Amino acid sequence: MSSVKANAENIGGKDSAQITLGFSSIAGDLPAGEDGPALVGEADMIPTFATILIVDDHPIAHAGLKLLFSAHARYDVVGALRNGGDVASYLAENPVDIVILDLNLPDVRGVSVLAEIVGARDMTVVILTGENNIAEIDYALKLGARAVVSKSDPSSEILAACDAALAGEIYISPKIAEGLGSKTQSPVSLSSRQMAILHYLEQGHRNKEIGYRLSIAPPTVSFHIAELRKKLGVDNNLKIVDRAQELGLI
The missing domain is CATH 1.10.10.10 (Winged helix-like DNA-binding domain superfamily/Winged helix DNA-binding domain)
Structure with missing residues (x-):
C-alpha cells in the first residue's frame, strides 16, 4: 500500500470555522479572501480548478463540505447526491474531477458505487466516511479509491486528500492508517x-x-x-x- 502523506497542519488563512459532517464536528481553517497553498508536490502537479460531486445521505454533510470548499477557489462543488444508485447516471451526464463518497449509503454499498465508477471511468474517488469497518475501507482502497479520510478527522485532511488524489497519489489520513496497520497486503496485484x-x-x-x-x-x-x-x-x-x-x- 502506498505510504501515507504527511498531515497538513495549516491550510490557508487565519479564520477558524467549525464544520459539521455527518455525526462528527471537524475543525477547519477557512481562508479570509484567498485560496490556501497547494498541499502536495509542485503547484503544476495539481489542476488549478477541479469540480466535485458529493455522495452522502446526510444533508448536513453536504452543507459542511460546500462551506469548506467554497473557501478554496480551486474547488467547486457542482453536485450532491444522497443515493449511490444515482451516481453513475449523474456522471454520464455531468462529468466531474472528484467524487467524495461515503461508504455508508441508504440504498447500496458504497464499495459497489466505487467499483462501478472507477471500473468504468477511472474516476478519482475520495472516501470520506464514518465507517469503522476497516475491512470495508481496505476493500475500497483495493477497488481504486485514491484517498480515505474519516469524518472525525479535521477538515485539513479532506483538502489534503483531494490535492493528493488529483496529483495521482494515494492519501490515507493518519487515523485511518492506524486502523489499517493490521491489514496485510495481498500477494496478487489487480488493476x-x-x-x-x-x-x-x-x-x-x-x-x-x-x-x-x-x-x-x-x-x-x-x-x-x-x-x-x-x-x-x-x-x-x-x-x-x-x-x-x-x-x-x-
Missing part, C-alpha cells in the same frame, strides 16, 4: 477494472451485466476474467471468487 469485475463476480453478476455496469463489451469482460484466472492461478471461473477470498482481495 481497478479487474477488481471491479471481481467485485461483480462475487455478487453473482454475469458477463453481460458486468459489461453494462462498466460500459465495456462482454468480450472485454471475458478477456479480463481470463486475466483474473491467470493472476489467481485457477483453471476455471468458478474458482476465481474463492481464490480471491483466500488471498484477501475481497
